[in-house]
Amino acid sequence: MDPRRFSDLITFSRVAETRRFTAAAQSLGVTCGKHAADALVWPAFSKLLAAHPDIEGELSVDDRYVDIAAERFDVGIRMRDNLELDMISVPVGPSLRSVVVGAPEYLDACKAPDTPRDLSRHRCIGFRNAGGILSPWSFERDGRTETVRVTSSIIVNDGDALVASACAGMGLAYMLKDLAAPFLQDGQLIEVLGNWSPPFSGYHAYYSSRRHPPPAVTLFLDLFRQEI
Incomplete structure (x- = not known):
């Protein structure tokens, strides 16, 4: 082969490889659940893409746990x-709090529970998560934790349906306070067992410990660091 032709091939290969890495550095694939997307991720994601139009972004909203390595995402929230041990995690949001709520008409007919054990006497609205499991109701008070598996009179698998069922007086529901807040404010829902529901650590970003995060991931996480 002509040495000049061989040199041209090497140069072309290096340019192609450089372009491949540059393209990878300018892409960002993010996966998260619906609540995280609405409350936290979308504002940061849209702000990043507006500031860096050269970044090609993908946001996948999926409530199931996603293996980001297998499904080729850069970062998950x-x-x-719920994270694997080989993932690096970074806090990206404020503390959260779960609450038990019911409609005024339901609580007029049924005495509000004083302790989590009193839930056995109530109609409860269960939530089936993306893994197909009925979410337990977890409580804590004075350093003591208690998990209750309620008997559900109705089961839903969507946050909006959970709120709607509670507002309709179908029973007590257990949910993140963010979801209930507008309905607590306007009186459609009332919180019970409030002294059994302390704040807990909120959302974390996670990415593989086996490779250095691409520049776009660093930029994305920096936006959260500015807020917390």
Whole structure:
């Protein structure tokens, strides 16, 4: 082969490889659940893409746990206790709080519970998560934790349906306070067992510990660091 032709091939290969890495550095794939997307991720994601129009972004909203390595995402946003051990996690949001709520007409007919054990006497609205599991109701008071698996009179798998069922007086529901807040403010829902529901660690970003995060991931996480 002509040495000049061989040199041209090497140069072309290096340019192609450089372009490949540059393209990878300018892309950002993010996966998160619906609540995280609405409350936290979308504002930061849209702000990043507006400031850096050269970044090609993808936001996948999926409530199931996503293996970001297998599904080729750069970063995921989840609760810390749902993460694999080989992931690096970074807090990206404020503390959260779960609440038990019911409609005024339901609580007029049924005495409000004083302790989590009193839930056995109530109609409860269950939530089936993306993994197909009925979410337990967890409580804490004075350093003592208690998990209750309620008997559900109705089961839903969507946050909006959970709120709507509670507002319709179908029973007590357990949800993040963010979801209930507008309905607590306008009186459609009332919180019970409030002294059993302390704040807990909120959402974390996670990415693989096996590779250095791309520049776009660093820029994305920096936006959260400015807020917390």
